[in-house]
Amino acid sequence: MITVIVNIDLYRYEIHSLLKAFYPREDVKVLTEADAVGSRKYQQIAREPFLRVVFAEKNITLSFCDGSDQRAAAVLGDLPADRKSQELKTLLKHLLYDMLSKREERTLPWGELIGIRPTKIAMQSLLDGKTVEEAAAAMEHDHLVSPGKALLSAQIAQREREILADIHYKNGYSLYVGIPFCPTTCLYCSFPSFNLALWKDRVDSYLDALEREMKACSEMMKGRVLDTVYIGGGTPTTLEPAQLERLFAMLEKYFPMENVQEFTIEAGRPDSITMDKLRVIRAHDVTRISVNPQTMKEETLRLIGRMHTVDEVRQAYAMCREAGFDNINMDMILGLPEETLEDVRDTLRQITDLSPDSLTVHSLALKRGSRMQKYIEEKGFSSIYNTDGCMELAAEAAAGMGMEPYYLYRQKNISGNLENVGYARPGKAGIYNILIMEEKQSILALGAGSISKAVFDHGRIERSDNCKDVATYIENVEEMIGRKARLGIGDSQ
Numbered sequence: 001m002i003t004v005i006v007n008i009d010l011y012r013y014e015i016h017s018l019l020k021a022f023y024p025r026e027d028v029k030v031l032t033e034a035d036a037v038g039s040r041k042y043q044q045i046a047r048e049p050f051l052r053v054v055f056a057e058k059n060i061t062l063s064f065c066d067g068s069d070q071r072a073a074a075v076l077g078d079l080p081a082d083r084k085s086q087e088l089k090t091l092l093k094h095l096l097y098d099m100l101s102k103r104e105e106r107t108l109p110w111g112e113l114i115g116i117r118p119t120k121i122a123m124q125s126l127l128d129g130k131t132v133e134e135a136a137a138a139m140e141h142d143h144l145v146s147p148g149k150a151l152l153s154a155q156i157a158q159r160e161r162e163i164l165a166d167i168h169y170k171n172g173y174s175l176y177v178g179i180p181f182c183p184t185t186c187l188y189c190s191f192p193s194f195n196l197a198l199w200k201d202r203v204d205s206y207l208d209a210l211e212r213e214m215k216a217c218s219e220m221m222k223g224r225v226l227d228t229v230y231i232g233g234g235t236p237t238t239l240e241p242a243q244l245e246r247l248f249a250m251l252e253k254y255f256p257m258e259n260v261q262e263f264t265i266e267a268g269r270p271d272s273i274t275m276d277k278l279r280v281i282r283a284h285d286v287t288r289i290s291v292n293p294q295t296m297k298e299e300t301l302r303l304i305g306r307m308h309t310v311d312e313v314r315q316a317y318a319m320c321r322e323a324g325f326d327n328i329n330m331d332m333i334l335g336l337p338e339e340t341l342e343d344v345r346d347t348l349r350q351i352t353d354l355s356p357d358s359l360t361v362h363s364l365a366l367k368r369g370s371r372m373q374k375y376i377e378e379k380g381f382s383s384i385y386n387t388d389g390c391m392e393l394a395a396e397a398a399a400g401m402g403m404e405p406y407y408l409y410r411q412k413n414i415s416g417n418l419e420n421v422g423y424a425r426p427g428k429a430g431i432y433n434i435l436i437m438e439e440k441q442s443i444l445a446l447g448a449g450s451i452s453k454a455v456f457d458h459g460r461i462e463r464s465d466n467c468k469d470v471a472t473y474i475e476n477v478e479e480m481i482g483r484k485a486r487l488g489i490g491d492s493q
């Protein structure tokens with residue numbers, strides 16, 4: 001365990017995140033001096049801290065406590081009394097990053113950035129009138145981001161601006177509908193997902209509750225333009241054809257579909273896709289579908305609990321093409337247990353043979369306490385392999401399919417401290433994916449585990465969560481509706 005002692009309760013999250021980025025295998029604790037003396041448990045672990053951070057009146061000092069005499073200090077001049085300034089936070093992060101990178105003799109691809117939306121920084125630079133190159137240079141200088149990642153962020157931000165040119169920011173919104181059932185639960189899953197076999201008898205009750213939520217919330221959004229619709233989950237294609245038909249009929253009854261620029265459905269699990277279901281989906285103007293292999297290695301599919309074969313991925317993909325879909329996305333994950341660079345190369349080769357219209361490349365994110373985390377603890381960390389080399393391989397394969405990167409985000413505890421990138425052929429980018437990352441348009445989200453986001457004037461963002469548990473959602477849907485009314489999503493910009 002790595003322990004850090006800070007003399008006052010400031011910037012613990014930033015210190016923790018940077019240390020985790022350098023030492024992902026370690027449990028990191030950031031304690032104040034008050035914590036360390038006030039609790040017997042903490043006294044124990046604080047006895048030999050790794051690092052001490054001292055905020056004094058006119059300076060800040062960081063020192064390693066292992067006798068190495070490594071120390072960094074900055075003179076701050078006159079500070080605001082409450083010390084919660086962006087300037088001080090940035091200074092601390094630069095100082096700590098500099099110390100850690102010297103000690104470890106390595107830099108991090110994303111420098112001192114710990115947020116999940118680096119393209120927002122590049123986007124702001126573009127909006128301020130900078131060129132792509134200037135926006136990239138600013139990220140390198142201000143946040144110590146590597147030249148490659150800085151340029152990628154700026155190029156993506158530029159592409160996002162072009163793709164979002166026709167979005168109605170002032171009076172428009174996007175709609176998310178969650179169907180939280182899956183054939184089985186993947187080892188790494190962090191989404192609302194309930195095993196269909198156990199919940200089969202309650203799917204219709206779930207759709208009843210969803211209809212109540214749709215009806216009430218569509219009233220809140222009356223008069224506004226609906227730009228994009230995304231049906232996610234879970235796996236929406238676990239619904240039977242008649243249930244899917246009902247879902248689309250509900251959407252068309254309550255929401256204004258005439259201006260929708262993109263209508264996506266997740267058909268993530270190939271083992272949930274049938275031709276009958278695809279015919280229903282096609283009949284309702286869905287423009288984009290996602291069929292997700294995650295990997296094309298049989299052993300890994302079994303290991304991560306997906307219980308479908310590589311051949312089923314190919315069959316599901318062929319069925320989507322046969323049904324007439326001309327915008328098929330595929331998701332893959334880098335850093336899956338036991339997978340090597342060669343496995344990644346092989347998955348990319350097989351995906352290239354299928355030739356989807358977009359490819360979303362995720363770096364595995366390890367949630368604390370998840371089944372995957374337990375697996376890693378049992379098997380050892382060395383079984384997870386994700387490097388910039390894997391990302392480059394994916395970028396090359398995407399380029400080979402005529403795709404360009406169009407959105408990017410990072411997650412907490414992401415393998416290799418890397419990123420997730422969406423690639424698409426021209427005209428096939430997932431608009432909703434960009435909107436959710438850029439946070440410039442309100443998103444009305446319905447169903448268990450969904451999170452609505454209301455964007456108000458001056459960029460103020462407020463969120464409202466629906467409960468994750470299906471049974472609780474069904475019983476308390478009126479409360480979920482009330483939350484959105486209180487959020488004032490109908491009055492957002």
Ligand code: SF4
Pocket residue numbers: 181182184185186188189190191192193233234235268269
């Ligand atoms: S398909 Fe997606 S939502 Fe379903 S269990 Fe797997 S990761 Fe979770």
